[in-house]
Amino acid sequence: MTTHDITLTINGERETATVESRTLLVHALRDLGYTGPKVGCETGSCGACTVHVEGEAVKACTRLAVQEEGREIRTVEGLAGEGDGGGDVLHPIQETFHEAHALQCGYCTPGMVMATADLLENDPDPSRESIRESLKGNRCRCTGYHNIVDAVESLAMDSSAGEGAD
Structure with missing residues (x-):
């Protein structure tokens, strides 16, 4: 078995x-303690492991x-910011x-969340159709798509009003 040191x-x-x-990158991230990216299908079908690379x-x-x-890699854990009290503050998404x-x-x-940030x-200011298109590579087993699309649409409306999602 060949191993490599990576940074x-x-x-x-x-x-x-x-x-x-x-x-796989998802396994390396989880081994390093970043458990936000989930191991789902391991075939690229479900999107539970989505992260941002560069x-x-x-x-x-x-x-x-x-x-x-x-x-440079950003996981869902990287979206939250430090609050005034030192605790994590949720990202607007x-x-x-x-x-x-x-x-x-x-x-x-x-x-x-990571697909939405992207x-x-x-x-x-995406249309509802664009939102659905951008999220189609992510699977929700609980069929919560309607509320997810509503949430993204709400973020887009807030963003266009100047209150947005970073």
């Missing part, structure tokens, strides 16, 4: 790991960890998903 910058923190050549939303089960050497009941069992939520960074 990644995850949510602004430099991390090093020794991984096998065949280790600012682009990707499914971490479709990438080998060694391919990401030296890259996370807060809106909570308020809009856009999560049920929560398994798909990290991937949906969408809104690239298109701050």
Whole structure:
């Protein structure tokens, strides 16, 4: 078994790991303690492992960890910010998903949140059709799609009013 030492910058923190050549990025992230990305299908079908690599939303089960050497990665944990009291503060996307009941069992939520962040960074005022199109690579086992789309639409409306999602 061949191993490689890799260095990644995850949510602004430099991390090093020794991984096998065949280790998927999602497994490397979880081994490093970033449990937001979920291991679902391991085929790129469900989107539960979605993270941002160099600012682009990707499914971490479709990438080998060694391919990401030296890259910047943001997981769902990286969206939350530090509050005045030192505790984590939810990102506006996370807060809106909570308020809009856009999560049920929560398994798909990290991937949906990261896909939403990618969408809104690239298109701050998407149509409902664009929202559905951008989320189609993420599966919700609980069929919570309606509330998820409503939450993203609400974020887009808030963003266009100047209150937005970063």
